[in-house]
Amino acid sequence: MPALSSPYTPPAQGHDTATHPDAVLSARIVQQVLAPRLLQTSAHNLAALKGLTPNAPDWLQAASEPQRRVLKRLVDQCVEAHNALDQLLTPVGDAKTFAQPLLEARIKQVFGIEVDVHQVRLELYSSNGVLSGYKVEDLSLLDAALHNFEAPEALPGHFYLATFYTLDPNQRRINRFHGLGIERFVRLCRELDVGGLYQAHIQQVLPEEHSGFKDAFVALRKADLHAGAAMAVLKQDLSPRHYEALRQVINGEQSVMLNDSPLWYRGLSFIGLPLNGCMVFRLNRQPAIEIPNLLTPESLSDGLIAYIPDDPDHPVKFYPSVDALQARLAQQFLDPGQRRELASVSPSDYQVFFSRFISDAERGKFFASFTELGGEWFTPRTRRTLRQKSQLDFKVQIRLLDEQDNPWGVGGDPWAAVYNEQRARRVLDTRHQAVPTADADASARRRRLEAWLDLGLTVLGVGSFILPALGPLLLGVTAYNLMDDVVEGIEDLALGDRKTGWDHIMSVMENVIVMGVGAAVLARVSPAALETFRPVELANGQQRLWRPNLEPYRQSVELQGVTPNALGQFEVADKTYVQLQEHTFESRFDPQTQAWRVVHPDNPQAYSPSLERSAEGTWAHSLEPATVTITPEVPVPEELAPAPSGFDNAVYAHYGLPKSQIDGLIPRKGIYQSVEGDYYISNVDAQGTRTVYRIGSDVTYGGDPIEARVFDAHNNRQTSLYLRQLEADRWQPVGLQGGGREEQLLSPEHLKQWARLTQAERDSMVIQQFSSQHGLNLQTLQRYIDQSGALTAQGMDFVSRSQGPRAPVQARHLLEWEDLSAHERNELPREVFAHENNLDPYELIGYVNQDGSLTSAGKVLVRRASGESLGPVTGRHLRDWRTLYEARGNKLSAGQFADQQQLNPLEWDDYVQRDGRFTAPGRSLAMQYTPIQDHHLMQWWKLQTESGDAAPRHDFVLRNDLDPDLWRHYVDDHGRMTKDGTLRLVFGEHDAPMAPDEAAPEAGASSQLPVSRKSSRASKRVASTPDQGSAKRRRTQQQVMDEHRVDNNLPILQDPANVHRSLTRALEGPVDEVKVTYWNEILDELSVTERARIGRRITDGVRSWIRDEGHHAARFDELLETKRLSHGPERGWSVVAKRDISRFEVLGPYSGRLHLNTASLRREVAAKGLKAVETYSYATYQPSEGISAHGSGNIMSLINAADMPGAPPLGVNNVAAINVGKYLTFFVAWENIPQGAELLLHYGPDYRWT
Structure with a gap:
């Protein structure tokens, strides 16, 4: 018997969880509760949520269900208000992010170098007087520019010593940074004036008169106070009458009374420093006589309610006195368990949190109030030693929110006062974080730096216009509510299970936020989540994840x-x-x-x-699953049996199974699952015949209605029959109507044809007949034609909009479509969806099947938009699929296999049919193996020698994807080398054997085609002196030149069967994502900064050539020309520069037929001869593929080499080849090439000259 607590069966290790039957449903259960407020939450909130593990504190567990509902509503409102303010503040950004690109651009303009202003630092020694020695400042270039300099500091000799240097990742000083001068850098900072620019930026993005900012700020403060007060009641930090008084304040009521006394609005101060944002609501008695010079409301207090926004423990709490509040704060400040670092000087987490209420100018003073000198000697370089105080002596005081207010005044608008104070404080903070040149003060800068560095803190904190995350209590309630909506029985879960569930929720939430809603995203569920939870349905129909326990x-x-x-x-x-x-x-x-x-x-x-x-x-x-199950025998009266109106079972009898197949199985929503994990349905047709069908494991349990694809249980193959459940034991094929005819796409012409009918014709032909006559979906047609027969407003818009331009189908449209439930798709056909999104319906159906699933083209569009890489289909993939296809009990469809292997679905369709069988090209590719190379034989020989016995021959062949019949020519069935194998092992590849199904190439050519290709993999520089001992002859270009043709407008990567068909975009993907994969050491002599800059320039040049594919002739004509040069040895045609070419300029791609396998290359060799093809072949980044330029290459194929064996050198190679992407080769100028000079290129050490 199974254990009471049992893990749900997870997918096998290494298996893509997207194919697990519950993966998508598990993710969609999360998705369906993700409200817009959560998907629009700020990055700070999202990061804070990820760090939580939801747990209900005692006060939340003790709350009643109505109290929980009220709190949930208030917390949700707070999250929405936080999102609204964050969206206003985000465009402002922080000072560092604003200043960095401006500073780096100005440094490049003034000094001519590119600098990382975060990594390069500046150490300044300045005189502090004859008796006081000197001061040391050490900060990054970015911090230096933000703090700015006084005018005298730009004068020569002002600083005793100034050093620019860099730090390694471990923060150890490594070396000086050259190229910068202190006087010019100081002038640069003053002239740039990033502080002044930042102030102007703030005024432009968020001007002072921006009413939306005030409204959003006040809305957040009110929502935060309201939610905090509700929590405080549950925590017993507030009484219900206190809560009611605060609710009146939030609602804007004037002269709020509590216990027949007025409620006064006040602020707080800490050691005389205003705590901006904190509020106090005082319960005061009115004095019998007014003596303002002797009494204030504070002296007659009956207690106070303190509001400290985002406080981790008590954001809203009643205190009997100010002293009680001060005592609670002291306890929080001194909590040693919250110390941020081991050093005793480091502030506690609560001190850092509380500092957000202090202005930036006074924050150093705030932190210093918690420290004292440690007593050790210090120097300007070692800095003084501080430590945290063990006893605090601070003073918390009550202050007026507005100094102009009458202390005894009642009423007023506390929110306006808080907003005005916050706005003024934010602007002042930014002037300290990015100091305008007019405000620059060297002494103030040093004091500020010294105060921060004494405490081991960074120079600048969080920007004033960066909204921090919501408080831990609010986020904790948010997290708990979200998990409670997803996971059943959260209170019963162990801590580890809660963490697993929360990680799953956050993973889905992040994917939806970043990539949009779609099955391709949501299907990725961690194995841990699948192992711990299973999707279930509650009695009320809601879906949850449940821990089987x-x-x-x-x-x-x-x-x-x-x-x-x-x-x-x-x-x-x-x-x-x-x-x-x-x-x-x-x-x-x-x-x-x-x-x-x-x-x-x-x-x-x-x-x-x-x-x-x-x-x-x-x-x-x-x-x-139990070993044997039985269905409770509950007899069903004949009159209550389901109405026999399913599809005709006789039509699909070849897929049917006997009823005994589901005997003893208990249905779940009409789906039967066997102990072995197979899924079945039962259909009762109009004749009352009941037939059982096997369906795929990807049945959409969560759909409304449920949909499933039928499998042929006799051969375990997926069929084209896709069913939709009408009710129990009643199913209807999707996309079929009447006699099985496929529905036609509704077009504007159909509506125009209906509109042209007279009223008499409409009366004689009802809309049902019209839809049947034209093969249209009746529900779709009824969207556009009302009961009177006239076109609806939507129908008229459908017709009129068809005349205008349509938007192209994008990935976001398909993700939106995938996010619809099966019921919603049924209610919203493809042409209606296209109309609502102004898309061409005929283009949309190229991406969406009639059953609602994405076509292969749709999958490619979505995956490439989400950054997924789609690999090419190889013979190895097809052979693996054939093995799986023929395996008994396989439940994986051909499409699921391709998705699992992350293959290009369009390319997969060329080789494999939907039912899993190979197409003709698929059968051909499945027979193509990795060519046997010399290193394979060497690896085998070493393996056999080291093992001392015959190694497992079959495993070696399978692992290296070799042709077993061809391998047998070299290694016999006992693992021993044959004669041919021994000869090839010793002498290398010469007379390789021929596959029995291959046509023989010309005499003397190897069937394995030992084509020696030019290669980018060269040494740094080849010697100008040729190898006189080489037995190889230099090639005579005239032998093949007469047959070679150059066409500069042909594609770069050409289809061998049709050179006018480009393979470039299909194989390399989007142009803006193409990258250099092998640099051939051309950047090695450059500094790190120069290497990055030149690398970007070359990459941009490469992408420009790819974008202009098919139109290269004009570019080549402007750049290069071919000539027969008279100087030097005879070498046929040469390529010379038509203008001066600068170093690192991208000269163009090497174009030609792309051969992805030996059979393709062999066909060209058989037609042209080995020498012709070999002379103009170039290796790609993929070692087994190559580009043959003979007869269809561009001018790049005519570039000569400086060091042809057997000939005097022509000069120094001035061109380098680099690999781009998977198959592209580009030529780059290695030197400055003057006009008229010949372009020379080293062809790699392995090129065989003939």
Whole structure:
């Protein structure tokens, strides 16, 4: 019997969870509760949420259901208000982000170098007087520019010493940075004036008169106070009457009274420093006589309510006195468990949090109030030693929110006062974080730096216009509510299970935020989540994730002396119990599912796991399938049997199975699952015939209605029959109507044709007949034609909009389509969806199948938009699929296999049919293996020698994807080298054997085609002196030149069967994502900064050539020309510069036929001869592929080499070849090439000259 707590069966290790039947449903359960406020949350909130593990504190668990609902609503409102303010502040940004590109651009303009202003630092020594020695400042270039300099600091000799240097990742000083001068840098900072520019930027993005900012700020403060007050009542930090008074303040009521006394609005200060944003609501008695010089409201206080926004423990709390508030703060400030670092000087987490209420100019003073000197000697370089105080002596005081207010004044608008104070404080803070030149003060800068560095803190904190995350309590409630909407029985989960569930929720949430909503994104569920949780449906129809564990369902009921009934159940006090593994559980029969279920003892709304009774009469739970199950025999009266109106079973009899196939299985929403994990449905047709069909494991349980694809159980193949459930045992093929004819796409012409009918014709031909006559979906047609026969407004818009331009289908449209439920897709056909999004419906159906799934083109569009890489289909993939296809019990469809392997679906369709069988090209490619190379034989020989025995031949061939028949020519069945194998091992590839199904090339050519290709993989520089000992002859270009043709407008990567068809975009992907994959050491002599700059320039040049594919002739004509040069040895045609070419200029791509396999190359060799093809072949980044330029290359194929064997050198190679992407080769100028000079290129050390 299975254990009471059992993990859900996870996918096999290394298996893509997207193919697991519950993966998509598990993700969609999360998606359906992700409200817009969560998907639009700020990055700070998202990061804070990820760091939580939802847990209900005692005060939340003790809350009643109405109290929880109220709190949830208030917290949701707070999150929405936070999002609104964050969206206003985000365009402002922080000072560092604003200043960095401006500073780097100005440094490049003034000094001519590119600098990382974060990494390059500046150490300044300045005189502090004859008796006081000197001061040391050490900060990054960015911080230096933000703090700015005084005018005298730009004078020569002002600084005793100034050093620019860099730090390694471990923050150890490594070396000086050259190229910068202190006087010019100081002038640069003053002239740039990033502080002044930042102030102008703030005024432009968020001007002072921006009313939306004030409204959003006040809305957030009110929502935050409201939610905090509600939590405070549950935490018993506030009484209900206090809460009601605050609610009146939030609602804008004037002269709020509490206990017949007015409620006064005040602020707080800390050691005389205003705490901006903190508020106090005082409960004060009015004095009998007014003596303003002797009494204030504070002296007659009956207590206070302190509001400290985002406080981790008590954001809103009642205190009997200011002293009580001060004592609580002291406890928080001194908490050693919150120390940020081991050093005793480091502030606690609460000190850092509380500093957000202090202005930037006074923050150093705030932190210093918690420290004292440690007593050690210090120097200007070692800095003084501080430590945290063990006893604090600070003073918290009450202050007026507005200094102009009358202390005894009642009423007013506290929110306007808080906003005005915050706005003024934010502007002042930015002037300290990015100091305008007019405000620059060297002494103030040094004091500021010294105060921060004494505490081990960074120079600048968070920007004033960066909105921090919501408080931990609010986010904690948000997290708990979200997880409670997803996971069933959250209170019963162990900490580890809660973390697993929360990680799953956050993973789905992040994917939806970043990539949009779509199955391609949502199907990625962590194996841990699949192992821990299973999707279930509650009695109310809601879907949840449930941890299969019956321990919380145990009941302590005494069954001793109770006799079980005929079903082995115990009846006590009108309740029925069963025993599982010596534990007692209440059970209840569910008439809807016709199954017995376990009842939760405390929560009647909790999920009820089903119980199953074995043939032996024992009960088992459904955490794992029971060995044998039986369906409770509940007779169904004939008159109550389901109406026989499903599709005709006789039409699909070849897919049908006998009813005995599902005997003993309990249906779930009309789906039967066997112990082996196979899924079945039952359909009753109009003749009353019941037939069983096997369906795929990707059935959409969560859909409304449910949809499923039928599999042919006789050969385990996916069929084209896609069904939609009408009700239990009634199914209808999707996209079929009447006699099985496929529905036609509704077009504007159909509506125009209907509109042209006279009223008499419309009366004689009802809309049902019109839809049937034209093969249209009736529900779709009824969207556009009303009951009177006139076009609806939507119908007229449909016709009129068809005349205008349509938007192209984009990935976001397909993601939006995938996010629709099956029911929504049924209600929103493809042409209607296209109309609502102003898309061409005929283009949309190229991306969306009639059953609602994405076509291969649709999958490619979505995946490339989400950044997924789609690999090419190889023979190895096809052979793996064939093995899986022929395996008994395989449940993976051809499309699922391609998705699992991350293959290009369009390319996969060329080789594999939808039912899993190969196409003709697929059968051909499946027979193509990796060519056997010399290194394969060497690896085998070493493996056999080291093992001392015959190694596993089959495993080696399979692992290296070699042709087993061809391998047998070199290695026999016992693993020993044959004669041919020994000869090739010793002498290399010369007379390789021929595959039996290959046509023989010209005489003397190897069937393995030992083509020696030019290669980018060269040494740094080849010697100008040729190898006189080489036995190889230099090639005579005239032998092949007469046959070679150059066409500069042909594609770069050409289809070998049609050179006018480009393979470039299809194989390399979007142009802006193409990158250099091998630089050939051309950047090695450059500095890191120069290397990055030149690398970007070359990459941009490469992408420009790719974009201009098919139009290269004009570019080549402006750049190069061919000539027969008279100087030097005879070498045929040469390529010379038509103008001066600068170093690192991209000269163009090497174009030609792209051969992806040996068979393709062999066909060209058979037609042209080995020498012709070999002379103009170039290796790609993929070692087994190559480009043959003979007859269809561009001018790049005519570039000569400086160091042809057997000939005097022509000069120094001035051109280098680099690899781009997977298959592209580009030529780049290695030197400055003057006009008229010949272009020379080294062809690589392995090129065989003939």
